[in-house]
Amino acid sequence: MTVRSKPARYGSVAQALHWVIVGLLIVQFTLAKVADHLPLGPDKVGTLARHKSVGITILMLAILRLAWRLFDPPPPLPPMPRWQATAAHVTHFAMYALLFAMPLTGWMMSSASNYPVSWFGIFQLPDLVGPDHDFKEALEDIHETFFNILATVAGLHIAAALKHQFIDRDGLLFRMLPWRSR
C-alpha cells in the first residue's frame, strides 16, 4: 500500500483517516448515549467532557482529511450508472459537511450553556458564543438532527459499499482496506 492514493486504491493516509474517524464516531455515539442516561453528577460531566474532547479530535482530523484530500485526490469511482455516481458524490459531500457541522454545533452548545470545552484537559478552547439558554436548546436540536442525518447517510454509504462488494462483486471495499483484494 502506498502513502498516496492509486487509481485502484486509497493511499494509507486516506485509509487511516477514514477508519480512525469511523472508530471515533462510534466512541462519540456511545459517550453521548451514556451521558444522556446519567443524572447531573461528576460521571456525566466527565463523560460529556470526553465526548467534547473526542468531538474536537474529529474536527481536527476532518480538517486534516480535507487538506489531505486536496493534496491527494481520491481514486476515481469504478464504472457505475450515472445516478449512482451522483449519489456517491452527494453522500460523500454530506458526510464531510457533517464531520465539520457536528463538532462545531457541539462546541457552540458548550459555549451557549457556559460549559467551555477543554481538549482532554490539555488546553481550553475559546467560547464561540455567549451564554444563551434558548440558543443552547436550539443547538441541541440541531446537533441531534445532524446526527440523525449522519446516521442515515452513513447507513446509505455502508449499504452501497456492501452492495458493490457482495452483489456487484467489483472489489470496491478493498479500495479502502490495506489487504490485497485477491
Place this chain on the structure above:
Amino acid sequence: MAIPLRLKSCAVLMTLLPAIATAAGWRGDQHSGALQFTATQAGAKFSGHFGEFKVKFDFDAANPAKGVLDVAIATASADTADRERDELLHGRDFFWAEHFPQATYHAEGFKPDGKAWVAIGQLTLRGVTQPVTVRFELKPKQKRLGMKGGAALRRLEFGVGQGDWTETNWLADPVDVAFDLSLQPDTAAASP
C-alpha cells in the same frame, strides 16, 4: 536635629488629617458592580456571578488596622447561566441555599501590599467558617470608591460539593472569587 524631626512629624500630621477627615464607611450591592466566581470543570474554567449581595466597608488609609469589611451573599443568587447547574449549585450538595441562605465574609484590619490591601477574614459558607485572604485595590473616583480584587479558596474546605462531588477530577477544588465594585458613601453609618 530636633527641628527637622518636628517638621517631619508635622508633615505626617498634615497628611494624616485629610485622610482622617475623608475616612468613611462605604457600601455597595449587586448594583455597584460584579461579584464573580470561577471554577474548573473537566479542565475548562467557567464563571458565574452572585445576583444578590451586600458590602459594608469602613476604611481609613491612615489607620487600615481599624478597617472592617463585611460582605453578605445570597447563596441562591449564584448564577452560572445554565439552569440545571444552577439548581444543583443552590441544592443540598453545594450551597444548600434553603438551609444556608447566606454566605458571609468578615475581615478586620488591612495590611498594605504594594498598591493593594490584604485582609485575612473569615468566610462562612454552608455553615463552615474558614480564614480566607482577600486582596484588593482601591481607586477613589469622584464620590465613589472603586474596589477591585479577589480571593482564592477551596470549595471542599466549606463542604461545597457533597457525595460524588467531593471528587475533584471533573470539578476541581480551587475556586477563584473576583469582585469589581464601585462603592458609595454609607450615609447611614456616617452619623455616630
